[in-house]
Amino acid sequence: MRIAHSAAIGISSIRRHKLRSVLTALGIIMGIGSILAMVSLGSSFESYIVGSYSNTLMPNEFVVSIGQKSGSGTSGSYYSVEVPVFTTKDIHHIQNESGITSVLPFGAFPGNNPNSVKFGNVSIFGSGATATEPSLNKFFRIANGSTFTSSSQCVVGSSVASAIDSISNKTSPAYAIGKVISVNLSGSKIVDFTISGVLAASPLGINGDVFVDQSYYNQTGSINGTNYVAYTDLAVLTGTADQVSSGISETLAYLNSSSQAKEILKDYANLNLGFVTFSQTEIIQFIDQEVQSFAGFIIALGSVALLVGMVGIANIMLVSVSERVREVGMLRAVGARKLDIMEMFLVEVLILGLIGSLIGVLVGIALGFVFLKLGLFGGASVPLVIDWAWVPLAILLGMAISVIAGLYPAYKASRISPTEAIRSE
Amino acid sequence: MTTDGNDSRAVEILENAVKTYSYKGLEYTALRGINLTIERGKFYSIMGPSGSGKSTLLHILGLLDTPTSGRVVYKSVEAGRMKDRDLSAVRGREIGFVFQSYNLIPRMTAMKNMLMAMSFGNKIPQQDRKERGQSLLSTVGMGDKSEKLVSQLSGGEQQRVAIARAMANDPSLIVADEPTGNLDSENARIIMDLFTGVRGEERTIIVATHNPDVAKYADINITIRDGKLAEESQ
Ligand SMILES: Nc1ncnc2c1ncn2[C@@H]1O[C@H](COP(=O)(O)OP(=O)(O)OP(=O)(O)O)[C@@H](O)[C@H]1O
Ligand SMILES: [Mg+2]
Numbered sequence: 247m248r249i250a251h252s253a254a255i256g257i258s259s260i261r262r263h264k265l266r267s268v269l270t271a272l273g274i275i276m277g278i279g280s281i282l283a284m285v286s287l288g289s290s291f292e293s294y295i296v297g298s299y300s301n302t303l304m305p306n307e308f309v310v311s312i313g314q315k316s317g318s319g320t321s322g323s324y325y326s327v328e329v330p331v332f333t334t335k336d337i338h339h340i341q342n343e344s345g346i347t348s349v350l351p352f353g354a355f356p357g358n359n360p361n362s363v364k365f366g367n368v369s370i371f372g373s374g375a376t377a378t379e380p381s382l383n384k385f386f387r388i389a390n391g392s393t394f395t396s397s398s399q400c401v402v403g404s405s406v407a408s409a410i411d412s413i414s415n416k417t418s419p420a421y422a423i424g425k426v427i428s429v430n431l432s433g434s435k436i437v438d439f440t441i442s443g444v445l446a447a448s449p450l451g452i453n454g455d456v457f458v459d460q461s462y463y464n465q466t467g468s469i470n471g472t473n474y475v476a477y478t479d480l481a482v483l484t485g486t487a488d489q490v491s492s493g494i495s496e497t498l499a500y501l502n503s504s505s506q507a508k509e510i511l512k513d514y515a516n517l518n519l520g521f522v523t524f525s526q527t528e529i530i531q532f533i534d535q536e537v538q539s540f541a542g543f544i545i546a547l548g549s550v551a552l553l554v555g556m557v558g559i560a561n562i563m564l565v566s567v568s569e570r571v572r573e574v575g576m577l578r579a580v581g582a583r584k585l586d587i588m589e590m591f592l593v594e595v596l597i598l599g600l601i602g603s604l605i606g607v608l609v610g611i612a613l614g615f616v617f618l619k620l621g622l623f624g625g626a627s628v629p630l631v632i633d634w635a636w637v638p639l640a641i642l643l644g645m646a647i648s649v650i651a652g653l654y655p656a657y658k659a660s661r662i663s664p665t666e667a668i669r670s671e
Numbered sequence: 672m673t674t675d676g677n678d679s680r681a682v683e684i685l686e687n688a689v690k691t692y693s694y695k696g697l698e699y700t701a702l703r704g705i706n707l708t709i710e711r712g713k714f715y716s717i718m719g720p721s722g723s724g725k726s727t728l729l730h731i732l733g734l735l736d737t738p739t740s741g742r743v744v745y746k747s748v749e750a751g752r753m754k755d756r757d758l759s760a761v762r763g764r765e766i767g768f769v770f771q772s773y774n775l776i777p778r779m780t781a782m783k784n785m786l787m788a789m790s791f792g793n794k795i796p797q798q799d800r801k802e803r804g805q806s807l808l809s810t811v812g813m814g815d816k817s818e819k820l821v822s823q824l825s826g827g828e829q830q831r832v833a834i835a836r837a838m839a840n841d842p843s844l845i846v847a848d849e850p851t852g853n854l855d856s857e858n859a860r861i862i863m864d865l866f867t868g869v870r871g872e873e874r875t876i877i878v879a880t881h882n883p884d885v886a887k888y889a890d891i892n893i894t895i896r897d898g899k900l901a902e903e904s905q
Binding site for chain 1 (some may be wrong): 726730733735736755756759760762763764768770771772774775776778779783786787788790791792793836840
């Protein structure tokens with residue numbers, strides 16, 4: 247009951263000094279706002295990236311490539327290089343491992359140069375050919391059209407399709423279907439292909455690829471002077487998503503021990519190459535880590551804002567206490583205990599903290615929205631994703647900070663003597 | 672703790688109370704050894720020139736302040752040894768103090784100020800508070816203004832609310848510092864009649880005043896001069 251009256255006095259004081267109350271809460275508003283904005287940006291970024299990976303890779307899929315072994319871990323290196331190492335024998339072996347249902351080889355043609363793919367007489371910059379099988383559509387999502395069914399058709403990555411669009415001044419995503427491109431497969435072998443399908447945009451680095459039938463492929467790797475047809479990458483499907491991690495470890499175990507690929511790699515010993523894998527889970531974990539450390543940094547920044555806010559609150563509460571010496575003295579004279587006075591100021595600062603945190607949450611969401619609208623992530627239109635678990639946490643944090651900031655002023659107020667009630671102002 | 676078996680009618684006893692204020696290194700002794708026994712059910716007036724120490728004395732009698740030296744015994748308990756909690760309880764439940772400068776929370780209504788005092792006193796049952804607040808405000812002629820904000824009331828009206836508030840918790844000791852200072856003679860008479868009306872066997876009233884007409888209501892007139900009791904006339 248007493249606390250209800252303490253609260254009533256606090257609220258009447260907040261209402262009396264609206265502007266000052268807002269200023270008091272400003273530190274909290276900015277602190278909570280910036281933390282929430284950054285957390286929202288983090289989760290928006292994360293779900294955007296994760297979304298675009300899962301757009302490309304199935305949950306029950308992984309890709310094996312050759313990568314430059316920089317950094318730690320077996321995967322996560324995005325600088326995969328195209329080296330023909332995976333032989334038919336290797337593919338069969340991997341296919342027979344438990345949990346693995348199918349393996350799709352990719353053979354990148356060497357010497358991808360700016361002139362290797364042309365639409366009409368215009369070169370499509372940054373694109374090159376990769377040989378694979380028509381079952382490509384079981385491994386990567388085809389956004390428009392369908393997979394190739396003959397050696398005169400091809401499937402193109404999304405940036406090849408958009409290049410064709412912009413060359414022709416079109417914007418339809420299906421415009422490229424049925425168009426003919428000429429591809430320099432290797433050396434001077436130039437073949438015309440009719441586009442049958444366009445892959446979904448992917449962060450895997452395949453957007454510039456032109457996928458053609460395996461019959462064109464003839465790259466080899468050598469073991470002790472014998473040449474074997476060898477592929478540059480493998481996409482592997484497992485029965486379920488749960489089998490991906492065991493599939494990866496079995497595959498890597500095989501590749502690193504008795505595979506022909508390992509023998510072929512010996513020819514490239516000076517390049518310090520190794521097998522790398524990509525899967526949805528691995529990539530999501532990696533992005534999670536990135537976002538976590540990003541969030542950690544931002545939270546550190548927000549904490550500084552909160553600390554500044556805390557000092558601000560303490561300061562303004564002290565002013566408020568000194569302005570209300572008379573009132574406090576009077577309350578003490580009519581029977582308020584020291585505890586009641588402390589409570590009164592703490593309730594007041596708690597309410598301020600709550601209001602500040604609530605406004606901070608709104609400001610945070612708005613800031614996140616504005617940042618995304620400004621195209622923070624290279625102009626990609628990233629939709630705002632709010633991590634709602636953070637909202638109550640942020641509010642609690644703001645309130646806790648406020649109460650801590652209010653402790654000393656409240657203590658000071660509780661020390662005011664009843665005779666101060668007569669002090670003239 | 673001291674018990675005083677000799678004088679069971681004593682509510683409060685001051686023994687050689689001295690109050691020295693120090694302000695910016697300057698010391699000023701406002702009370703110079705006051706010996707005074709306040710008896711239950713009596714009406715006291717305290718008169719004296721401005722600056723003689725009336726307010727200082729009342730603050731000590733109202734347990735708002737402690738003397739620099741000497742003792743204050745309230746209902747057989749030495750005030751200097753009471754804990755804040757107990758002191759606050761006595762202030763809230765047993766003493767009604769009227770400040771020289773009526774002290775209310777200006778941004779709240781008259782009624783809210785009454786309820787606030789009753790809440791801190793925690794003596795009047797919850798369900799009776801509103802009615803009691805209204806009836807006390809009516810007694811001081813403020814019944815129709817109970818829902819007005821204090822800041823919208825005149826000085827005299829605020830003083831009347833302050834007097835009503837002093838009686839909110841049905842105190843056994845009312846200590847009033849110039850309660851009629853801001854009132855016209857008509858309202859002053861109403862207030863003094865009110866004090867006379869509410870005093871009884873158990874309720875003691877102490878009023879500091881400059882006004883001899885007010886002093887006439889008292890059983891005992893005490894005069895203070897330069898921090899010393901000059902005379903006590905019955
Ligand atoms: N907090 C204080 N600090 C320093 N001096 C004080 C303080 N309070 C009162 N005094 C001094 O103590 C003396 C007595 O003051 P007090 O208020 O008790 O007088 P009073 O008799 O009530 O006067 P008045 O009739 O004007 O209200 C005065 O000289 C005053 O200046
Ligand atoms: Mg005075």
